[in-house]
Structures are given as structure tokens and as C-alpha cells.
Amino acid sequence: MPAAEARLARETTRRRTAVTREQVETVAARALGTFGIVFGAQALPLALAQSTGLRPGAGVALVAVLYGSILAVALAAATKVAVRSAALVFAVLYAGAILAWPLIVVDLEVVADSPPWLYFLCTVATTAAVVALPTMWAVAYTVLVPAMYGVVRLLPAGGGASVSLAILDAVYALILGAVVLIIVTMLRNAARAVDVAQEAALERYESAVRQHASELERAKVDALVHDSVLTTLLSAAAANAPDEQALAARMARDAVRRLDQAGVGWPQTGDRVGLPHLVRRLRAALATFAVAFTVRVVNTGGVEIPVEAADALSTAAVQAMVNSMQHAEDGERVVRREVRVRGIRTGGCAIEIADTGVGFDVEQIPAERLGVRVSIIERMANAGGAARIDSAVGRGTTVTLLWPAGVEADR
Template sequence: MAAAEWRAARLVPRRAAVSRAQVETVSGRALGVFGLVFGGQTVPTAIDQSAALAEGAGTAVMAVLYGSLAALAVATFARVAVRAAAATFAVLFAIVLMAWPYLVVAPAAIAGQTPWLYYLVTVATTAAVIAVPPMPAAAYTVVIPVVYGVIRSTPAGGGAQPFLAVLDAMYAMILGIVALVIITMLRQAAEAVDAAQDAALQRYDLVARQHANEIERVKVDALVHDSVLTTLLSAAAARTPAERALAARMAGDAVRRLDEAAAEVPGNEDRIGLDVLVRRLRSAVAGFSAPIDVRPTGLAGVELPVEAVDALSSAAVQAMVNSVQHADEPGHGTERSVQIRGAGANGCVIRVVDDGRGFDADAVPMSRIGLRVSIEERMANAGGSATVQSTPGRGTVVTLAWPAGVEGSGS
């Protein structure tokens, strides 16, 4: 590809692909909105039916379920602890549903009515889909409607005819299964897109590096031909003091141009989101024998050059390898985590932490490639920094930052 074509291709705007993170965000916020809507619709019925429950039970049930619904909505829009909030609501709903027959002390007050919990069954099953893997979510989606159907046919559930109870249970189960299938399919499709995007980025990065290296080779060849060889030929042919002085000046100019060329580092200016870095690290963590907790925060809107993402990813993986190989102590379970934090719109800080045996960082010989080259020099060459804090018996913290100096940023 010609240089002009290459530059033109890089100017074409890239359309953001649907990622797993976006699917989770949209699904969670939809659950939060519909949960509030369905919950609000049940308030009048819940107030009316509270008279049939034990004293104070109606108020307590409404406080628990409506409070957890509100917390779920806040969590989905703040994108904080969404799965925990969804799991909490799903568990609380299941507890209230199973306790319902014991809470109703005046079944005649709700005879012929539908318990207000029915209108939240689909919200609960969808919350389970958001919170847990497909198989447990599928079990919850089947069990909860069945439990409701059984309760619906009892006096505490309104004493519905068996056919009507089964119909209500099947309707709730079908809605739950539809939500399960849609969300699961979207997740799988987004994961495939994420994997394809990662592979494409890696291939593009390789091509970009090859192109940059080719440009650099051509530039160096031209420099050697135009400056170095010409200088050598002039020096060899110099006979008079003036010719020698000219050759000396040409040699000085050639050395200066070589120094300038050495200072120019070819790189890839394309930028990618931190979610790609998080996926790479999660994939790497899955291959370790020891559990490592990946904790991303503040990723929204942060983009880094491909070269910086490569350096951060490789250095973090090497730090994890060092921890797995050297941090464990006999009789002590080592806890490890990788904390990934966006710093502003163009920075990132990664902390690889363990509470293992630790070591004296100053005593590590310069020949140790894993620490000196694979971590510190790799980050320095990419324009970042790496610091190692470790004390024997008190664990290790490896801090990777790009660009250098951003590790102190609180943003």
C-alpha cells in the first residue's frame, strides 16, 4: 500500500462496534426503568392488599421490594454494582414470594384478587438473567413462576382456579424465558464482536508496525546513502586541507542526522478504548492457575494509543506471572488483584497487587529480564512508567502508568 493510501485509510472514521459492556449497560438500564414502571403500577394494589397481611408485614414487604427496585435503578444508571443489585432484588423477591402464604392472615380480603407480587415476577426473572450465568438464571426463571402458580391456587394467593393459576405461571415463565434468550443471544453476539475486534486490532497493529518499520528502513537507507557513504567517499578522496575540512564537516552533519534519526521512534497513532485492555487482561487471567481479581474503574471515554495498550497489557501480564511464580508462601493463601483505572481522557494506571511473600526490590539484579526489561523498560520505551513497591513478608504492588507521571492523578 502506498503511503498516501495508508494515510487516507487511517482518516476513515471507525464505527463503534456493539461490545459486551454496551449490552450489559443497555440491558441493565432497561431492567432499571421497567422495574420502576412495574413497581409504580403495583403500589395501589400493594396498599390495598396490605390489610390482608400480618400487622406491619405489608409495609415491610413494600419497603424491601420497592427499596431494592430503587437501588437497582440507581445502580444501572450509575453503572456501579449492577449485578449485585440485580441479584439482591432477585433473592429478596424469592424470599418474599415464598413467605407470602405465611404473611397473609386474612385470605378473605384478597379472595378473587391477584397478589401484587405477580406483576414483579418478570422483573425478578430478568434481574436473575442480568446477575448470574445462563444456567442458574434459567433455573430461577422456571422455579419462581412455578412457585407463584402454586401460591396463586391457595387462599393466600387469591384462591384461583387451577387452570388460571397455571395460565398465570406459564405467562410469567414465557416472559422470563424470552428475556433470558434475548439477553443471552445479545451477550454471545457481543462477545463474538469483541473477539473479532481484538483480533482485527492485533492484525492492524502488526501491519501498522510493519509499515512504520518499512518507512524507517527506507529513511535509514536514504540517510546512509546520502550522508554516511558520501562522507566516507569524500574522506577517502580528500587530499588537501580544504577537502579534509569539508569531509570533517560532512562527517559532523552525518552524525547529527543519525542522532536525529535515532531519536525518532516510529509508532501507531490509532487509539482504542480501555475496554479492549480490560478484555485482554481478563483473557490472560483466565489462563493462570491462581485466581486474580480484575477490577476496572473509570473506563468510560478513555482511549489510548495502540502502542500504549500493548505495553500496559504486556507489562501487567508479566507482573502477574511474577506474582504467580514467586509470591506464594507455604500455608498462606495469596490474594491477587489487577486494578485498572482510567486517568482523565488519555491516561491509564494499572496496579498489580498481591499480599504474598514480597521481596527487596533494590536487591533484584539488573540481569532479571522479567522485572527490568519486560516491565520497566517496556513501559519506559512506550512513554509510560513502572514502579515496584515490595517488602519481604508484606506483599508487592506493581504500578504501571501511561503516560509517565499520570499515576498521581485522581481523575
């Protein structure tokens, strides 16, 4: 078992440095914000120059709307707040600007020598679609928007370019958008694989804990059989005198009593265990982690819960701790982590896993994130309990596990 615990500790350390979906989304969003500002600055002089050839007020409004949405994307990426919403707004506004361009150009001379300035933001728009939309919708946007620009480029309002030049511009924008789409999709798939591997590692840990407990119990029973039962049988076989027979009888009664006690002490499905047993399991898991958690235990004496509930609470708590180790740090702050185990009356339990990390928007958890939806929320629900996640960006996270469900409201 020490070797297994060492392997688990190494796996936990590796998981802390692996690519996660949150990291992928953060990198993609910040790249979008950065390149949006860079490409926007590159196109700004041309945008101001061409705005004089548009309908009165249209040029200024177009520049204000698109550049304002670029700044909103950059701000959202920096603060990790409403990133997808800001990216989606920009993608929609850009597509609308492409469609509106032929309708607002009144002086064709402004586009005679250079393409519409919107071209320089095409890759920014396709990247925004990749960040904001599911893969299939992002693919459609990445293909359609460059094609729309190619059509506009053929029109007099788009410079009246030749077919070959319009196709070349559209294909170039399509290639850039496709490269971004492929890279982000590959990283997202890698992050999804990390989630699956994490879930498998937790299952292996739970199996190892069960196997270790079973081996300890078997060793205990084997020692009991050897020390008590076999000795009693040998003594009974050799007993000839009345006092020897009486001694063998007492030894037999003592052996039976000890066997009964051993049977009661081995938790089986349907049995109940005390909360100290659950606390020991959590401390054993914490001993394998590379990050320290403060453990607080309140009112656990005399509280018993079913084995199935203890298993669900233990596994969900370990998952919450792993999530904290993976996602709570941003490299700038010192994160404090705490595990609080509290008994409620004589048959209920509440476990809180809290940290002071970066936090997140609970509503933005992707559906494929197994660590939260499956390993915590669904696991507790299947065991008759409940899980509550309280978090906000910049304000840390607290995961509360309850068994049975609603126990806090009933106390």
C-alpha cells in the first residue's frame, strides 16, 4: 500500500501540471483579447480614413461598436468574467458589419486603393467564434464569414476586386481561422482526456483504499484464527483431565466472542460506520497530496452513517480537494485550503472543502466537466445526499457535501 500511495501522490502532482479545460479557455480568451487589440490598432488608421466615405455617422458608429466590443473582450479575458458572452457579441457584430458594408459605402473612392478595413479583424472574429460557440457552430462561422467577405470584396463597395483576388483574401482568412479552430479544439480534447483520467485515478484510489482495508481485516482475522481458534482446538484435543477440559471450554467461548467482534467490525454493504472512520479515510487521502489542507472536525462522536454514504462523501470530498489543487491557484496569491467535517445530530454529516483561490462562475461549468457534475453532484445525489458549490471569481470556492439531502434544513 505505501507504493500505491506514492504512485497516487505522483499522479496528483502530474495532474496539477496537466492541461485542463479551464486553462485552455483562459489562454484562448486572453490570446483573443491580445490579438484583438493588436489587429485593431493595425486597422485603426485605415478605419478612420475609410469612415469619411461611409454614410454620415455610420463610419464613426461602426468603429465605436467594433472597437468597443474588442475592448470588452479584452477586459472579460483579463477578469475571467463573461468571456463567452463578450466574444459572442463581437462575432455577431462583426458578421453584421460585413453584411452592412455594401449598404453604408457612399464614396467608392475610399475602397479603390485598399480593401475594407474590416478584413484586418476577420481572424479576430473567427477566433471569437471559436471561444464562444460549440465546435460545429464555430466551424460554420469560420467558413461563412470569410466567404461573406469574399463576396463583399467582389462588389464595388468592397473595392471591385477580381475573382482571384477575392478568393485569395477569403481563403487566407479561412486558413487563419481554421488553424486557430484546430489548435483550440485539440487542446480542449486534451483537457477532456485529463478529466477522464482524473476520474479513473479517483476510482483507482477508492478501489485501493477498499482493497487495503480488506487486506488489513483479513490479516486481523487470520491472526485471530491462528492465535485463538487453532490454539483452542489443539488444547481441546489434548484435554484429558476435567480442569483441562474446563480451560478448553473457556478458551472456546473467548474465541467465539472475539470472532463475533471481528465480524461486527468489518463494514459491509448496508452496515453503518462512525464519522471517525470517515475522517480517517480523508486524512489518509490528504497524506498523499502535495498541498496542505487544514482539517477541522466537529461533533463526530456517536454519529453513524451507512457505508454507502461514507463512500460517497469520501470520494466526492477527495474530488473537491483535487479540483481545488488544480484550479484554485493563479500563481499570484497564497491559497489557504480547509476541510471541515461536522456531525449533525446522530445520523447526518456535512463536509466543507473551502479555499481562498481564484474561484469561478458556477453557471459556466462545461457539461463535459466530469469532476464536478459526475464525481461530486451526481455521486452525492445517487447516495441520497446533496452537494452545493458556492464560488465567485476572485472570492474562492466552498464545496458543501451533505448526507442525507436537506439535513441542514432539518436540524
